[in-house]
Every structure is written in structure tokens, then in C-alpha cells.
Amino acid sequence: MDILTGLMHGFQVATTPLSLGMCMLGVVLGTVIGVLPGLGPPATIAMLLPLTMKLDPTGAMIMLAGIYYGAKYGGSTTSILLNVPGESSSVVTCIDGYQMARKGRAGPALGMAAIASFIAGTFGVVALMLVAPALAQVSLAFSSPEYFALMVMGLAMVVLLAGDSLVKALLSMLVGLWISGIGSDLFTATSRFTFGSVQLLGGIEFILVAIGVFAVGEVLANIEPQDPPKMLPVPKGIRNLLPTWDDMKRCRFAFVNGSVVGFIIGVLPGAGATIASFISYGIEKAVSRHPEEFGKGAIEGVAAPEGSNNAETGGALVPLLTLGIPGSGTTAILLAALTLWGFKPGPLFIHDQPQLFWGLVASMYIGNVVLLILNLPLVALFAQLLRVPAYVLQPLILGVSIVGVYAADASMFQLGLLALFGLVGYAMRKLDFPTAPLVLGLVLGDPMERALRQSLMMSQGHLSILLRPIPATLLVFAALLLAVPLFRKVNAIRVQVLEREEA
Amino acid sequence: MKPLARGGDFWSGLVLAALGAWIVSEAHAWDYMTDEGPGPGFFPMWYGSLMVALSLVLVARTALKPPTREAQAAMNWKEIARALTCWVAFVACVGLMNVLGFAVSFALLTWFIVAYMARRPHREAAAIAIAGSAVFYGIFSYLLDLSLPAGYLF
Amino acid sequence: MTRTRSTCAAALAALATLVPFASHADWKPTKPVEFIVHTGPGGGNDLLARAVVTMLEQEKLVPVRMQVINKPGGGGAVAAAAVADRKDDPNTVGFITSVWLAGPLTAKEQKITVFDLKPIAQLLREPAVFAVRADSPYKTLKDFVEAAKAHPGQLKQSGGSITSRDNIVREQLEHATGAKWAYVSFPGGGERLAALLGGHVDIMVIEPQEAGENVRAGKLRVLAQVSETRLPKWADIATLKEAGYDIHPTPQIRGVVGPPEMPAEAVKYWIETFDKLHRSASWKKYVEQNELEDAFVSGDAFRKSMEQTSKELREQFVKAGIKVTR
Numbered sequence: 015m016d017i018l019t020g021l022m023h024g025f026q027v028a029t030t031p032l033s034l035g036m037c038m039l040g041v042v043l044g045t046v047i048g049v050l051p052g053l054g055p056p057a058t059i060a061m062l063l064p065l066t067m068k069l070d071p072t073g074a075m076i077m078l079a080g081i082y083y084g085a086k087y088g089g090s091t092t093s094i095l096l097n098v099p100g101e102s103s104s105v106v107t108c109i110d111g112y113q114m115a116r117k118g119r120a121g122p123a124l125g126m127a128a129i130a131s132f133i134a135g136t137f138g139v140v141a142l143m144l145v146a147p148a149l150a151q152v153s154l155a156f157s158s159p160e161y162f163a164l165m166v167m168g169l170a171m172v173v174l175l176a177g178d179s180l181v182k183a184l185l186s187m188l189v190g191l192w193i194s195g196i197g198s199d200l201f202t203a204t205s206r207f208t209f210g211s212v213q214l215l216g217g218i219e220f221i222l223v224a225i226g227v228f229a230v231g232e233v234l235a236n237i238e239p240q241d242p243p244k245m246l247p248v249p250k251g252i253r254n255l256l257p258t259w260d261d262m263k264r265c266r267f268a269f270v271n272g273s274v275v276g277f278i279i280g281v282l283p284g285a286g287a288t289i290a291s292f293i294s295y296g297i298e299k300a301v302s303r304h305p306e307e308f309g310k311g312a313i314e315g316v317a318a319p320e321g322s323n324n325a326e327t328g329g330a331l332v333p334l335l336t337l338g339i340p341g342s343g344t345t346a347i348l349l350a351a352l353t354l355w356g357f358k359p360g361p362l363f364i365h366d367q368p369q370l371f372w373g374l375v376a377s378m379y380i381g382n383v384v385l386l387i388l389n390l391p392l393v394a395l396f397a398q399l400l401r402v403p404a405y406v407l408q409p410l411i412l413g414v415s416i417v418g419v420y421a422a423d424a425s426m427f428q429l430g431l432l433a434l435f436g437l438v439g440y441a442m443r444k445l446d447f448p449t450a451p452l453v454l455g456l457v458l459g460d461p462m463e464r465a466l467r468q469s470l471m472m473s474q475g476h477l478s479i480l481l482r483p484i485p486a487t488l489l490v491f492a493a494l495l496l497a498v499p500l501f502r503k504v505n506a507i508r509v510q511v512l513e514r515e516e517a
Numbered sequence: 518m519k520p521l522a523r524g525g526d527f528w529s530g531l532v533l534a535a536l537g538a539w540i541v542s543e544a545h546a547w548d549y550m551t552d553e554g555p556g557p558g559f560f561p562m563w564y565g566s567l568m569v570a571l572s573l574v575l576v577a578r579t580a581l582k583p584p585t586r587e588a589q590a591a592m593n594w595k596e597i598a599r600a601l602t603c604w605v606a607f608v609a610c611v612g613l614m615n616v617l618g619f620a621v622s623f624a625l626l627t628w629f630i631v632a633y634m635a636r637r638p639h640r641e642a643a644a645i646a647i648a649g650s651a652v653f654y655g656i657f658s659y660l661l662d663l664s665l666p667a668g669y670l671f
Numbered sequence: 672m673t674r675t676r677s678t679c680a681a682a683l684a685a686l687a688t689l690v691p692f693a694s695h696a697d698w699k700p701t702k703p704v705e706f707i708v709h710t711g712p713g714g715g716n717d718l719l720a721r722a723v724v725t726m727l728e729q730e731k732l733v734p735v736r737m738q739v740i741n742k743p744g745g746g747g748a749v750a751a752a753a754v755a756d757r758k759d760d761p762n763t764v765g766f767i768t769s770v771w772l773a774g775p776l777t778a779k780e781q782k783i784t785v786f787d788l789k790p791i792a793q794l795l796r797e798p799a800v801f802a803v804r805a806d807s808p809y810k811t812l813k814d815f816v817e818a819a820k821a822h823p824g825q826l827k828q829s830g831g832s833i834t835s836r837d838n839i840v841r842e843q844l845e846h847a848t849g850a851k852w853a854y855v856s857f858p859g860g861g862e863r864l865a866a867l868l869g870g871h872v873d874i875m876v877i878e879p880q881e882a883g884e885n886v887r888a889g890k891l892r893v894l895a896q897v898s899e900t901r902l903p904k905w906a907d908i909a910t911l912k913e914a915g916y917d918i919h920p921t922p923q924i925r926g927v928v929g930p931p932e933m934p935a936e937a938v939k940y941w942i943e944t945f946d947k948l949h950r951s952a953s954w955k956k957y958v959e960q961n962e963l964e965d966a967f968v969s970g971d972a973f974r975k976s977m978e979q980t981s982k983e984l985r986e987q988f989v990k991a992g993i994k995v996t997r
Contacts, residue, residue, distance in 0.1 A: 200833070
């Protein structure tokens, strides 16, 4: 059926009281889960699966999807307020979001996160609706060489995250790459850097390092001075709690950036929301007129990653519903759920089950609207959290970190690692090493290595496989990204020289 | 919090150079290149070597430009001691969880931070510790049915 | 909320002294039961355990609450250690897959292996099929093997880790025929399928359930099945033996085990429970829906078959040049 008929049919399905109820339940539950670190959509959906057996599949799918994208809305809350990433994909939001909170702009940060999530989430649904089958076919052209180029582009972002010292940023990234490689090698089953510990065989979880370095490290740094620097008071009044028109204007490009980058990367089975958020942040910084503000509280630095992790949900549903290929942990469970209910996602899915597909699409429109309406007033509520004195917030952050890590993997060893990375985070701040490149290296290291080795296996060792059109383009793009700050530096030197001559 | 600037770079450079050297030595034991492409030793060799090179650059820079007086002043050892004490308390809290359980350990940590780190009156510290611990327990363990470390007490 | 292990152990020790006197009373669990799995939520093992919980509840086979505990990491090593930690707890059951057999062979760090645990029963076998794109020139497995012989090392297969069944079958086939083709590892099933559909690799070993829809839509073609007998849904596809390759692929199994000192009463209870489960209607439906093979083997017979499989795996690894550490 064509798109308009399908959509109308879908809205019919999605606006029945049952569907609306399931949608509400899903998005609210999703938001709560997103806010709480350590609890994520995969775990929650897996736990709810038995219950869904008793429900109508369309309604159940609507609810589970609601949890999926709802969590992306909530994930930014603790990232902004406490520097504790609520979701892996919200790690990047910590960078500028937390700094905004420290400057008294927690409200606008939270509000912008919600708005950007809404815009990009809706874009994701629209794109899913319009281009799903066609895009799925195109996405199949993406394989290891293309992923490798994408990861290289991601790592080139290091230059943009560098701050003052490029050498230190690179060292930080290299340490991240190293940590990423800890564990059992996929291709040869060799154990690397496991120090003989069985617990390290599976590698170190990224979110654990992020929580340790960002949250715990920050608490330690803040506790140094006897009188901690007070966070600027949260201003009163709804007007001050939401982004201003100026903010919205500044973020124009960020909305587009987040939506497109998030959706496209979501479509690719091998790349996830975390990578999408890093890349959109990098692109935003690269094209910004005030790049030096990034890392110190630039609102676009919140809008771009938050948008991209929401658009990613729409994108991830593309390979799932059109090819039966799950692109991430959550979509893998959704696939299991669909199979459990007797549906089989694949190329014939949209054709065989139009009411499920279109009902889902329509409910995602509704869900995004509901989430926006739900989250904006919550901004006021959550922002009040910052009025609490520092000595209450600090144990709170430490407690949330412990619970978050333990909930994901209940072991004292993991908590020990958390403490270790907390110390590392503190040391990095003390020694002025930027922390974002470490996280970037950690996220991209292993996938990049895998992609390179897979590519060379496919081409029997010929590097020329990387010169196919897509990887070549991405590598050139990466080179450009590296060139931009270089160009700026050269330009700045040129200006300096000119000024000296005129004086 | 004040970053340590130049002074710290010298030592951190050395530590990272040592780490890089160790990575390279471990990587020697694995295959660098196999028939099917790069082996497990390939990447570590590269990033290990880069790490050594860059950290030596860092060390060299500091050696050539000795730290300024104000940079030396930034080594605020008293405050660093505070942060490290807090870290030790955190480690102790985690370590005790197996014995005392989450609720008690976390309450102790909270009390430590409020009473010692922030020098608030003991009653306030105790109140916050107990309330905080109860709230955490209530939300995470009761409402959400997550498992929290359990010891001999609860 | 998890109960304290010490009080549990003390209570059990007390109860254990009564066992010789209570030989007529069949043991039943009275405390909540925990199923330990080695994947995170949503992983294959986790989903099976949750499905089993649902089915046991539906069929009213277990009188207490059951909970799934995730202990991911180290390819089953962490979960194995967790089960072993429970010593003689009758309320703990570990869900195993063949990964628990393969893992210890290559990972020296793993101290506890599945053979340190009490075998309860094997539940399922997971079949697989060889699939190629529908527009590829290979109509039978023989076509592919011949092509591989003609261009050694140029054709590619996507699959999981080098110790997985996908690769072992490939190694066995290569040795039996003298053909050689490359193997590209992808950690996720989705990526492997995408690589095949996108034309980046030529063939893969895939679970029939994953391939089903794409076959139906005309994108994939199945060449042969990796199983002893033909699966009901794929009745017109030859098995490896029928296709002319007399190799016995190591089976991919799923089963349940208990802690090392689980009391005999409890082991008996669990064997009986899982036996009743595998005869039930909801189990049959599950097996059919997921295109698995019901393969119930209990107690010692299970242990023997695992030992056999482990031996075969070790041989295969050595032949494939994978470093074995045990």
C-alpha cells in the first residue's frame, strides 16, 4: 500500500485507546529508565517480554518501541545535572551539558535536549516511513571497509576535542584505544592484556569507564577545595528554565546535523548511537563559528548528540523491519520479541504486516509529541535538583554511579574497576589531560580494529579495498576534518603576523 | 581545582612512556601479521609505539621548559590529599559492601563526605546519610527490583 | 533482593543433615530459584532462560518464583565461576551453550570449566544451514566447494568468532575436500547477514530461523543443512552427509547445569522437571517456532556427550591452528 494510505491506516491503529495507553506506558517507562544510569532498554524490554505474551502484538510493539526511544529522551538528564551518563549514547552530552549546568543553565540544557530529541526523533520516523526499503538496500553496500573509514573519521574528531594540547589529547585517545582492546581477540581467540583475570576476558564495559572517569572523577576534583565552588544558582521562572530564541537559532544546524547523522548511522548495523553522537558532536564543532566554546557549555554541543541518538532509533528500525537484521542490542531484543509473537521481520514484513508497521510508525509520531510535552515541565523539576548543597550531591553521584555499574553487571570486580577509573579521571583532570578523547578511543578502538582486519581478510591483504567509493570519500572527509583546525591555526598565525606588521 | 600544568607533564609523560613500552613488549608475543591479515599484535604494536613516542615528546617539552613559579604553586598538596582521602573512602565503601551491604556502606560514605569533607554538623551528616541510603534502597531495590550488593547486614 | 549466602548455606547444612531421614520426601524448591546466564539481557542465552521461565510457569512445573541473573563476560567464564560459587545451592541452575565447552580450551584465565559443575540435562540442539545469495552461481554446496578449489582463498565466509561452530564446520569441510576459502569474523549475527546480503562475502552458516524470511523473499538460497537429519521446515534441502560430505559437525547445544555440590535430590528434581518441560505442549511450540531440535539427554549421559564434544573441539582447534591452552 502506498505511503499515505498506510499512514492513515496506521493512525487508525495507533489512536485506539489501547494503543494510546501502551504508547504512554512505554514512553513514560522509557524516560524513567533513561534517567536512571545502569538500567537500559535492553534489560527492561527483556524483563517485560513474558508480560507481552498476554497482550496484542501491535500494542506490545508500540510499548516496547516507546521504551526504546523514550530512554533516549531521559538519558540526558543525569548527564547534564550530575555528569553521570544515563545511557551510553548520552556520554557526549555530559561534555557540554554538565558545563552548562555549572553555569546555571541546566534548564536550557535539559530543555534543548528534549527539543532536539523531538525534532530528530520525528525526522527519524519520517525517514523510516519514506525511505525504509530503499535505504535498507543501499545500506547493504556498507561493510567493513566503509565502517573502518567511518571509525577513522570518528577518531579524527580527536583533533576537534583536543583543547590546548594536541599531544595530550592524542595520548588520551591512545590509552582509550588500549583499553578498548582488552579481552579476547575475536579473530584468533588470543587473550590480550587480561592480566590473567577471567573478569577481563570480555573486556571493560565502556559505560563503566565513562561513569568512572566523568562522574567519579568529577566528584573527586570538586571535593578538593574546602569550600567547593558553588554552582551558579538555578534561575527562577519558566522563561529562564527553557532555551531562549537565541539558543534555538544557534542550534539550527545542530538539529539538522543530529537528525541526519543519527538516522544514517542508525541504519548501519555495525555502528550505534554512541558513535553517532560523537560524530555529530564533532561535525557540529567543526562547522561552528565559536568552536572554542565547545567543552565549556556550548548549547549546540547538547543539541547535536541528543538529536542524533534519537534519530538513531528510527534508523535502527530500518534494517530490523526491512531485512530482519538487528543493528543494536535493543533491536536484537525487539527482533526476538517479534519472533516470539510469531512475526518474522524480513523483506516481506511491511507487505505482510502493514497494520503492525504503519501502526508502529504512527505511534512513534504520537510518542515523540508525548515525550516533548512530558519532558519540558520535568525540566523545571529536575533543574531544582541542583539547588541541593554540593555535599549532598557528591554522595548522590557516587551512589548513582555504584548502582548504575552494579545493575549492569553485578560484580564487586566491576565496582573495583569503577573506583580505579574514578582515580584515573581525577588524575587526568589534575594533569590537564582531556577526558573526551579517552572515551572516544574506547568507543571506536575495537570496532575500528575489527573493521580493518575484516576488510583485509575480505581483500586478502590488499589495502586497495579501502579505496572503494564510500570509504575513500569518508577518509577524505576525515582528512578535511583534520585540516580545518590546522587551517584555522595557520589563519590565526597569519592574522597575528599581519597585526604585528601593522603595529 | 587547579590543574598541575607543566610540572605534572614530566611525570605523566614518563608513566605513559612506560605503559607504551609495556604494551609493545606484550604485543611482541602475539602475531603481528598472519596469512589472513593483521594479527592480534598489529594494533597494539602501533598504538603502543605511538604512545611511547608522544609521551617522550611530552617529557622533552617539559624538560626544555622548566615549570614556572606559579605552576609550582598549583601543586596544592593539601587539597590533593583531600581528594585522595575521599577516594580511599570510596574504595573502602565498595570494599565493605560485601560485608555490610549496600545500605550501610553507602550511609557510611555519605556520612564521611558530609561530616569530614564538608565539615557539617554531625547530626546533619547522620540525617543525610540515613535519608540518602533509605531513598536509594527504596527506589532501586524495592521499586525497581535491582540487585544491590548484599552483605551480612542488609 | 538477593538473600545472604551465608544464611542460605547454614540453612542448607542443617537441612542436609535431615536428608538421610527424608528419603521418601521428594525435594522441591521452597526459595526463589535463580537461572544464571552468560549473556547480557537480550542475548540468546538470556532469552532462552526467560522463555523457559515463562514455560515453566505456564505448565506449573515449579512452585516458586524464578529469576534470570545475567553474568556476562569471558565467554561464559564469569557465569561458570558464578555457578561454582553457589557450591551446594539447589536453587541455582546455570544455562549453558557450546561456548562453555569451547571457551576454556583457549582461555587460560578460566579456572572453572563446565566439567566442574553438575550436569543436569541437555535441552536443545541448534541446527544451521549454509546460505548464499539468491543471485550467486552456486546451486549446491558442491558448486561452492568446487569454486573454492579453483580459486583457493578467494571466496569468503562470514561467521562468528574463530572458535564458533561456523568456523569449525568450515575447517572440517576444508580438510575433507582440500578446498580453501577465507573466514571473516563478525561479532553480531546481524552484521554477518548484512555482509552476505551486501555481496561482501560469498557464503555463511546461519540458523534456519534467521534465514527464513530472506529465503522466502527470494534473497537467499540455502545449499545444505548442518544437521544429522532433515529439519521439518527444510525437507528438500540436503544434509551435509547427503550432499556427499561425511563430516560430523560438533553440535551446538544448549543445556542446564547445577553447582558442583548440588545435592542428589535437587539434581533429580531438576532432571525430572526439565524432562516434563520438554514433553509439554508449550515447549514443542517454542522449539517449532524457533526452528530448533529437541535433544533431551540427562545426567551422566549428558556429561559424557559434553566430554566427547570437548575432545572433538580440541582436535578441531589444533587442526585449525588455534592456540589451545588446556
